[in-house]
Amino acid sequence: MKAAILGFGTVGSGVWKVLHENKDRVEKAVGEPVMVTRVLDLRDFPGHPVEPSLVKSFEEIEDDPQIDIVIECMGGIHPSYEYVSSALEKGKAVVTSNKELVASCGAKLMEIAYQHQTDFLFEASVGGGIPILNTLRLGLVQEKIDSIEGILNGTTNYILTRMEKEGLPYEQILKDAQALGYAERNPEADVMGYDACRKIAILASMISGKTVRYEDIPTEGITEVSLQDIEEARKDGKRIRLVAKAALTEDGVTASVRPERIREDHPLAGVQGVFNAVLIHGNMVGDIMLEGQGAGKEATASAVVSDVIYALKQRRNGLYEPVCWTEQICPVNA
Ligand code: HSE
Numbered sequence: 001m002k003a004a005i006l007g008f009g010t011v012g013s014g015v016w017k018v019l020h021e022n023k024d025r026v027e028k029a030v031g032e033p034v035m036v037t038r039v040l041d042l043r044d045f046p047g048h049p050v051e052p053s054l055v056k057s058f059e060e061i062e063d064d065p066q067i068d069i070v071i072e073c074m075g076g077i078h079p080s081y082e083y084v085s086s087a088l089e090k091g092k093a094v095v096t097s098n099k100e101l102v103a104s105c106g107a108k109l110m111e112i113a114y115q116h117q118t119d120f121l122f123e124a125s126v127g128g129g130i131p132i133l134n135t136l137r138l139g140l141v142q143e144k145i146d147s148i149e150g151i152l153n154g155t156t157n158y159i160l161t162r163m164e165k166e167g168l169p170y171e172q173i174l175k176d177a178q179a180l181g182y183a184e185r186n187p188e189a190d191v192m193g194y195d196a197c198r199k200i201a202i203l204a205s206m207i208s209g210k211t212v213r214y215e216d217i218p219t220e221g222i223t224e225v226s227l228q229d230i231e232e233a234r235k236d237g238k239r240i241r242l243v244a245k246a247a248l249t250e251d252g253v254t255a256s257v258r259p260e261r262i263r264e265d266h267p268l269a270g271v272q273g274v275f276n277a278v279l280i281h282g283n284m285v286g287d288i289m290l291e292g293q294g295a296g297k298e299a300t301a302s303a304v305v306s307d308v309i310y311a312l313k314q315r316r317n318g319l320y321e322p323v324c325w326t327e328q329i330c331p332v333n334a
Contacts, residue, residue, distance in 0.1 A: 001034050001068045001312050004061040006083060008041040008050060010181040011097045011124070012073035014301025016050060019308070026305065030312045038067065058083050062090055069311055071304060072096040075185065081105055088112045088120060093311040097124035097304050103198035103214045106205065110323040119320050121307035126199045127276045128154060129299030130292040131306065136206050136280070137324065143282030145207040147247035150278035151271050152199040154295030155183045155190035156222050156242045158274045160259075164230050164239065170222065182274050182295040193221035193257045196244045203278075204246035204253045210330035212246070212253055217332060220258040233261045239269045252331030 003019070005012045019026060019036060027033045038061050039053045058079070061067055070087040072094060074080050080101050084094050089112060096102065101109075102122045113120035123133045127150075136145065151157050155177045162173045174191065177183045182190075189195045194214075201214035222242055233240050238261040246255040262269050267289055271277045276294025281287055293299035314320055 001030065001032060001315075002037045002066050003034055003069045003071060003308065004038040004040065004064075004067050005036055006040045006058070006061070006070060006072045006080075007074035008039050008043070008045065008054075009073065010297045011300050011304065012039070012041070012071070013050075014297035015071055015073060015304050015308075018298065018301045018305045022305070026309060029309045031316055034308065034312060038064065058086075062086050067092055068315060069093040069095065069308060071308060072098055072101070073304070074098070075100065077101055077104055081109075084109055084120070085112055088116055088118060091116050091118055093119045093121075093315055095121050095304055095307040095311055097122070097300055099125040099195065099198045099202065103201045106202065107211050107323065107325055107327040110325075111327070114320065114323055117320050119311040119314055121311055121321070122202075123307045124300045124303035126202050127152060127278060127290070128292065128294040128296065129302050130276055130278065130290050130294065131303065132203070132278050132290055133206065134306065134310075135288075135290060136203075140280070140282055140285065140288075143285055145248075145280060145282050147245070147281045148200070148203050148207060148278060149243060149245045149268070151241055151268055151276050152244045152278070152294065153190055153193075153196040153242055154274035154276055154293070155187065156193075156196070157271060157276065157294065158182060159191070160222060160225065160230070160240055160242065161272045163225075163227060164234070167227055169227065170225070180274070181297050191221050191223050193219040193242065196242060196257045200244035200246050200255055200257060204255050205325040205330070207246065207248060208253050208330045209325050210328045211325060212255065212330045212332060217255045217257060218334060219256070222259055225259050236261070237264050238262060239264060241268055241271070243268065249333055252333055254333045
């Protein structure tokens with residue numbers, strides 16, 4: 001089967017790496033080999049094995065009937081939305097790591113995919129390498145999920161935990177997070193809480209079945225958290241973490257993103273570095289916690305490739321997923 005990657009940055013090149021290094025596993029899981037035949041990027045990569053596959057225009061991908069799946073790793077809404085919707089309309093499956101796109105246009109894109117009997121999947125948009133969406137979509141599909149609470153941004157958790165241990169101000173540690181490929185292109189999205197807000201909007205939409213608009217979620221980042229705040233919390237037996245929450249109510253959801261002082265024995269207090277964690281409460285199963293690397297090239301790419309395998313298996317079997325949530329707006333209560 002043939003795949004195209006849109007964007008050869010941190011995530012796109014990670015997807016290339018996972019598909020090549022774990023080629024045999026991928027082939028076994030899908031039932032046939034998967035080849036990346038086209039990669040869209042405006043840059044050149046002289047000497048890199050990707051070179052012969054590079055293309056400069058999306059038309060070369062959408063007009064190629066041999067491409068079964070498009071892997072969107074560009075980020076942002078435009079032109080990602082146009083490329084993804086066009087690929088779906090041509091019957092190709094699409095996988096993305098783009099939380100901005102999913103939080104803003106997820107319902108619409110799932111509907112287009114459904115109408116064209118294909119899949120639009122986005123595991124890597126929340127929690128990096130943690131299989132959170134697939135857990136909700138497959139393992140917990142039978143559950144009514146009442147609430148989800150978690151640490152959903154790797155950069156800010158990396159910053160807060162290093163501030164805790166090393167007593168350095170956040171601006172200094174942010175530079176390391178950028179060098180390690182954790183932070184967004186504009187790191188304001190991380191430190192202001194916007195990235196975690198989009199991720200909790202996606203999770204809240206999953207559990208409510210309707211669109212939870214990220215603009216409706218009260219959001220506060222870590223820019224006001226000082227070393228003194230961290231020290232005072234420590235003296236009280238607490239730690240500061242950027243916590244994102246959503247819970248079902250009778251007529252909608254409650255949701256928020258803000259730095260919280262949490263007791264040292266709380267499961268989220270032990271989450272260190274770039275790790276994310278999610279506590280899920282289901283009405284039958286009770287509490288579940290998932291923890292893992294929330295950002296970074298390989299972890300995020302691994303989640304993308306899990307969707308690639310799933311979508312290609314579905315395609316081989318003539319199957320496609322129902323939409324996870326509709327375009328109907330879900331009220332957000334404070
Ligand atoms: N900047 C994001 C984070 C990347 O730090 O969590 C993964 O979505």
